[in-house]
Amino acid sequence: MKGKISHECRVIFAACKSALKSREKLKILNNQVLSHFIIMGLGLMTSALWARSVSLELFGYARLATSISDIVGVFCLSGLSESAAISSARGYHGNFSLLIRYKFAAGIVGGLAVLGVGCHYFFHGSQETGLAIFILAGLLPFSRLIDVWSGWMFGAGKLNSILVQQVLNSLLALAGSLVVIGLSLGKNPTAVFLGMFLPGSICTLIFLGFFYRGSFRANRTVDRGVIAYGVKTSGGSILGSVLMSDRILVERYLGVEAVAIYSVATVFSNHAKTAFRMLSRILIPSLYSFRTIQEAWAYLRPKITMIFSASVALALLGGAAIYFFIPILYSEKYVQAAHLGAFLWAIIWLSFAPTLLGVSIMAQRNVLLTNIVGLVYPSISIGVLWLLLIVLDSTAAMYGRGIFDLLFFSILYLAFFCHLYRKPIAKVEESLDSSR
Secondary structure (H helix, E strand, O other): OHHHHHHHHHHHHHHHHHHHHHHHHHHHHHHHHHHHHHHHHHHHHHHHHHHHHOOHHHHHHHHHHHHHHHHHHHOOOOOHHHHHHHHHHHOOOOHHHHHHHHHHHHHHHHHHHHHHHHHHHHHHOOHHHHHHHHHHHHHHHHHOOHHHHHHHHHHOOOHHHHHHHHHHHHHHHHHHHHHHHHOOOOOOHHHHHHHHHHHHHHHHHHHHHHHHHOOOOOOOOOOHHHHHHHHHHHHHHOHHHHHHHHHHHHHHHHOHHHHHHHHHHHHHHHHHHHHHHHHHHHHOHHHHHOOOHHHHHHHHHHHHHHHHHHHHHHHHHHHHHHHHHHHHHHOHHHHHHHHHHHHHHHHHHHOHHHHHHHHHHHOOOOHHHHHHHHHHHHHHHHHHHHHHHHHHOOOHHHHHHHHHHHHHHHHHHHHHHHHHHOOOHHHHHHHHHHHO
């Protein structure tokens, strides 16, 4: 009898513990959703203020320079954020200072590379673009340090700290725009670029300063193997950076004003991608627990019609809202962005249902599909945009690229899913094991 009661107590305790964990996860997810909406609202306000207050050309120069800096930033040992997460989780607190030094040194090298690109634009292209790139080159060593801090917080499980940093970064960006515009400096390229780019570096230094003052270093244990791992894995994200060259291609074939139009058009679709990932975590967490495609389809089948209908509704209603609001928020200068923005938003949500099929496959660690999406797709997609820009020489190229992306992922995910679904369960498991 006593043993039976003890067993029941253990069962109740385990159930309570599981419920508390689920509740904690839900709380974190709710914080993420709330923070995303705050960041999205602040970001829209900031970009709208800049777009309304500066010329199309100046806004385009800034967005082009940002793309160039972001591409170079990927080469600045981006894998160290993974090293920071591992070091924090395993208690190698002595690694933090080393990671910061390595990241800062890589940022200096990257800054010099950006400076060289800036010289090319300044002397052989647009001086405004060159000036914007010069400013970003000086800030690059500092702005990239946030990758190490974020990785460290993630490894420590302090996700709320990351959310606070992102919100503060958005607030400082808004403050920068208000200061420059309030002082009537919207026609001064140097003031505009400093107002756009400086707040991010200030936010990074604020958080690093508080971090160093705190008692984060419970020990001074160093594991250089973890740091070496981050250095080695930094090359994995290089191919993905190819997608960041889209603005460079747009400027090359359509001009800097088209870069401004394209940047505004992608504001909403970029936020849609974040919302897309959050909804996936809420709606389909169980997809990661299934061992076979048959089990995943049995779970998805009753829901797929509703999910598809909801995604189509979001595509249509959201697209209509974007078409209506962009000219109001960003002024009539960006009417073309309203058309393109509504289209890109719709493309994102129309791909939601097929993407669930892809997630169900990649959740089972299908290396082939993961490599196609992460390594092959970026090069193909940017190649399609480049070809369409040459042939069409108009913004129609961006619409064509969106249609290609939708068809590419829909056909790819459906083909993989149908191929694996038709296999007997034993062969599916064998196929998945061999691709890991």
